Amino acid sequence: xxxxxxxxxxxxxxxxxxxxxxxxxxxxxxxxxxxxxxxxxxxxxxxxxxxxxxxxxxxxxxxxxxxxxxxxxxxxxxxxxxxxxxxxxxxxxxxxxxxxxxxxxxxxxxxxxxxxxxxxxxxxxxxxxxxxxxxxxxxxxxxxxxxxxxxxxxxxxxxxxxxxxxxxxxxxxxxxxxxxxxxxxxxxxxxxxxxxxxxxxxxxxxxxxxxxxxxxxxxxxxxxxxxxxxxxxxxxxxxxxxxxxxxxxxxxxxxxxxxxxxxxxxxxxx
Amino acid sequence: xxxxxxxxxxxxxxxxxxxxxxxxxxxxxxxxxxxxxxxxxxxxxxxxxxxxxxxxxxxxxxxxxxxxxxxxxxxxxxxxxxxxxxxxxxxxxxxxxxxxxxxxxxxxxxxxxxxxxxxxxxxxxxxxxxxxxxxxxxxxxxxxxxxxxxxxxxxxxxxxxxxxxxxxxxxxxxxxxxxxxxxxxxxxxxxxxxxxxxxxxxxxxxxxxxxxxxxxxxxxxxxxxxxxxxxxxxxxxxxxxxxxxxxxx
Numbered sequence: 001x002x003x004x005x006x007x008x009x010x011x012x013x014x015x016x017x018x019x020x021x022x023x024x025x026x027x028x029x030x031x032x033x034x035x036x037x038x039x040x041x042x043x044x045x046x047x048x049x050x051x052x053x054x055x056x057x058x059x060x061x062x063x064x065x066x067x068x069x070x071x072x073x074x075x076x077x078x079x080x081x082x083x084x085x086x087x088x089x090x091x092x093x094x095x096x097x098x099x100x101x102x103x104x105x106x107x108x109x110x111x112x113x114x115x116x117x118x119x120x121x122x123x124x125x126x127x128x129x130x131x132x133x134x135x136x137x138x139x140x141x142x143x144x145x146x147x148x149x150x151x152x153x154x155x156x157x158x159x160x161x162x163x164x165x166x167x168x169x170x171x172x173x174x175x176x177x178x179x180x181x182x183x184x185x186x187x188x189x190x191x192x193x194x195x196x197x198x199x200x201x202x203x204x205x206x207x208x209x210x211x212x213x214x215x216x217x218x219x220x221x222x223x224x225x226x227x228x229x230x231x232x233x234x235x236x237x238x239x240x241x242x243x244x245x246x247x248x249x250x251x252x253x254x255x256x257x258x259x260x261x262x263x264x265x266x267x268x269x270x
Numbered sequence: 271x272x273x274x275x276x277x278x279x280x281x282x283x284x285x286x287x288x289x290x291x292x293x294x295x296x297x298x299x300x301x302x303x304x305x306x307x308x309x310x311x312x313x314x315x316x317x318x319x320x321x322x323x324x325x326x327x328x329x330x331x332x333x334x335x336x337x338x339x340x341x342x343x344x345x346x347x348x349x350x351x352x353x354x355x356x357x358x359x360x361x362x363x364x365x366x367x368x369x370x371x372x373x374x375x376x377x378x379x380x381x382x383x384x385x386x387x388x389x390x391x392x393x394x395x396x397x398x399x400x401x402x403x404x405x406x407x408x409x410x411x412x413x414x415x416x417x418x419x420x421x422x423x424x425x426x427x428x429x430x431x432x433x434x435x436x437x438x439x440x441x442x443x444x445x446x447x448x449x450x451x452x453x454x455x456x457x458x459x460x461x462x463x464x465x466x467x468x469x470x471x472x473x474x475x476x477x478x479x480x481x482x483x484x485x486x487x488x489x490x491x492x493x494x495x496x497x498x499x500x501x502x503x504x505x506x507x508x509x510x511x512x513x514x515x516x517x518x519x
Contacts, residue, residue, distance in 0.1 A: 037358055155374045155381040162371065163357050169321050170375035171344035217407060218364040 008242060016136045017128045017238055017248070023143040024195050025204065025230035025252075027188045030150060032205035033212060033226045034181060037161050039091075041209075043080065043182060045202035046095035047189040050076040050102030052198050055123050056109040065123065066135065069190045076102060077186035081179050126197030126249040128238065139191050146184050157181065158219060195234075196249035207256035208233070214263035229259050271298040273335070274431050274463045275320060280329030282315060289315045291487045293329070297480075299430075302457045302464045304474030307484035313467045314352070316484065317433055320465075321349060334430065345375040348424035348432040350417075352439070357408065365403045365411070365419050369394055372423035394426040398452070414445045421449070425456070432456065435467045450477055475515040 008014060028044075035041055051069045058068030076098050083094040110120055122130070131139075150157065159167035160177045167174050185205075192201045208229040209222075216222035237252030244251075275297040282290040290312045297303055307313050318324045320331060322338055331338040334346055357363075369391045374381045395401040398418045403411060408419060417437065424432060434453075438446045454477065456462040468474060474481055481497050483490040490503055497503055498516035507515075 037361055039358075152380040155371070155377070155383070158363075158367075159371050159374060162361060162363060162368070163351075165323060165351060166349065166371075168323055169344060169347065169349045170371070171342060172374075213360060213362055216362045217405070219362055219367050222362045 008239075013129055013131075014238070014242070016131050016133065018235070020131045020136045020139040021128050021195050021234035021238060021252070022231050023139050024188070024191045025208070025234045026227045027143045027146055028192055028204040029208035029212075029226040029230035030147070030223055031181070031185050031188055032209035033222055034157055034161050035185065035205055036209040036213070038181075040095075040182075041206050042092060042202060043077075043095050043185055044189055044192075044205040046080070046099035046102075047073050047077055047186050048193065048198045048201040049099040049106075051190055051193055051201075052123070053102035053105035053109070055193075055198075056106035056113075056120060059119055060109045060113050065119075066138070066190060066194065069193075070187060073186040073190050074183055077182040078179065081182055085175070123193055124198050125247065126193060126195055126200065128195045128248045128252075129241070131194055135194055139194075142187055142191055146187060149180070149184060153177070153180070196252060200249055200253050203253045203256060204230070207253070207260050211256070211260045211263045214260070214267045229256065229263075233259060273297065274299050274301070274333070275465075276330075276332040277316075277320070278330040280316075280319065280326050280331065282312075282319065282324070282326045282329075288486060290319075290326075290484075293484075293487055295482060295488060295491050297463060297465065299463055300457070300461050301480055302453075302478045303466065303480045303482055304471075304478030305465055305467045305482045305484065306469065306471040306474055307489075309469060311484045312486055313469075313484055314435055317435060317465065317467060321347070321433065345373075345427045346430045348372075348427065348429035350420050350424045350432075350434045350437050352435045359409055361409065363408050364405050365395070365400065365408055366391060366405060368408050368419055369423045369426055372426040376427060391422075391426060394422040397425070398422045399448075414441045417441055418445070418449075421452075428460070429462065431463045431465070433465045433467075436469070437466065438468075453477065472511070472514050481515075 032041075032044070035043060051073050054069035054072035055065040057072070058065035061068070080091070080094045080098050083089065083097065084091050087094070156167075156172050156177050159170060159172055160174045164174045189201055192204050196204050208226040211229045212222040212226035216225050233252050233256040237255045238248055240246060240255065241248035241251040273296045277296070278294050280290055280293040293316065305313050305316070315324060319326050320333065320338075322341065333341050334343060336343070370383045370387060373383060373387050373390065392401065392404070395404055398421060400415065400418050400422065403415060403419070408416060411419065421437070438449060441449055453464060453466070457464050466474075466478060471483070475494055478494070480493055481490060482488065489506060490497055490500070494516065498512065504512050
């Protein structure tokens, strides 16, 4: 690539990619820490599959897919929680049911509209460099809302993640906090789809969190390390994708994985 | 005498298995109750019902004078669950962070830990002689040290009612003695009401002033002196076991 660093970062599409990627990355990494510690890592994957169905429905009906997907994925996340509570089945099983139904719905709709078109494929693999201005504003606004909720309910989320039973004995309604966590995750999954795509979205939740768990010396520090890892991955991943002509979403995920390996090796050497 | 816990006609089933049947008793302020019974006798279930963690099929429960359904003064209750169920072993929390979680029951939205709270946490850590572990990760500690951290968490609010479920399992004999001395001081000097679950009924007499023995319903509830004088309890436990409990008392 024969353009300079400053030329590169002056492109408005690159600036949008950095801003959206960093906001969504911070969000995924913080929520991911709560999910990984609660052994709910794969809820991101499950809800991404539901998003595929919702986006296919949006494309099929002629609506803007991301806006259309947010309420559907939120409803699905609530369904996962209720299914776990009412049907006496484990969380991973409920995620499996909802995810496969969402994916099957997406495939049926894609088939009904004469196969996978370019629009649907772009959501499967994401394209952070093609994020529009309105999507950037949406990412910023929803990220700020979710981060504010996490900040205000930090101790409730911490207590329920640490031990649900003990949290209940301190007067926290853990059922409500669990529901809130999956709703926030649902919103974040839809935002992250534009960055890394449906296929890779769960890595955005899991990898920064497990990196933080290797090296953190406390819960607050784990949150900061997780968020820092996500920011670093987005920045290095976008540069790598541009200069090496690689897909951006996949590059970010590989950088995330390299950071995890480095943190793992560092911990082993201690 | 003020009643701290009142349980009336409590029954509970897990599916078709009867766990508690028509249990009625009350605990007075300042009591130190040893809750005994064999495995599956309903001890932990009873405590979880008192803590609102399980909803009973039938029965009324009052804690600190309030019906449990309307109870909100959770900061007045300290709870130390069985060690194995305490936390996820990869959780990256420090001892300070874990003990400070005990304070959030006092806080209103948005809950925050302040500088003055830090002093309260430090005091609890000092009382349990674990202040030097303050910044260590909970997962790096031995079972006995973890047990003391969770006791500090249960005590950080200076609760009026302290409920402990098999607390001495993870402790060596020296730590166990220190642990029970601490409970004795809390009960005698601060008037803390204690419910201590144990399957080791032989040692209840060392610590408690009352014994509640469960086997789905109440087999015995009363002062240890009454237990020791009871011929019917001799029939239930055998002379040797009864003597062991009473001798240590």
